[in-house]
Amino acid sequence: MAKMDRGKRPLSPHLSIYRPQITSISSIFIRITGNALLISTLLLVWWLSAAAIGPKAFSVVDFVITSWFGDIVMVLSLWALWYHSLGGMRHLIWDTGRGLELKTAEAMGWAMMLGSLILTFLTIWFLNG
Numbered sequence: 001m002a003k004m005d006r007g008k009r010p011l012s013p014h015l016s017i018y019r020p021q022i023t024s025i026s027s028i029f030i031r032i033t034g035n036a037l038l039i040s041t042l043l044l045v046w047w048l049s050a051a052a053i054g055p056k057a058f059s060v061v062d063f064v065i066t067s068w069f070g071d072i073v074m075v076l077s078l079w080a081l082w083y084h085s086l087g088g089m090r091h092l093i094w095d096t097g098r099g100l101e102l103k104t105a106e107a108m109g110w111a112m113m114l115g116s117l118i119l120t121f122l123t124i125w126f127l128n129g
Contacts, residue, residue: 022109030087033080040077078123083116 047065050057064070090108093099099108 022106022113026087026090026109026112029083033084033087036077036080037084040073040080043073043077075120075124079116079120082119082123083112086112086115086119 043065047058047061050061065074090099090112093108099105
């Protein structure tokens with residue numbers, strides 16, 4: 001095998017030279033929210049399991065979920081659900097070959113961000129209303 005001098009080879013561009021774009025940020029958030037929803041689902045399974053086990057187990061889970069920390073987790077889970085759902089709809093549109101132009105893709109990214117926040121607050125308002 002040929003001996004290569006790795007010190008003189010050009011390096012690939014690093015993330016620090018790229019300007020973050022809404023399309024890349026929204027893609028990263030899709031992955032983050034997908035993983036967060038997995039954790040939220042495990043929390044739901046814990047809650048249902050505790051309800052099936054008995055009152056003592058349920059009281060522990062209920063304390064966690066109704067605490068300030070649980071409220072934060074539930075609101076972020078709701079936002080993740082809306083964001084991930086809007087991202088799925090965006091990808092369904094892209095699968096038809098529509099919305100792939102740069103300006104349209106950027107507008108859809110911003111719509112996902114703003115739409116998920118609005119839908120989260122509307123859901124909280126509707127459920128508390």
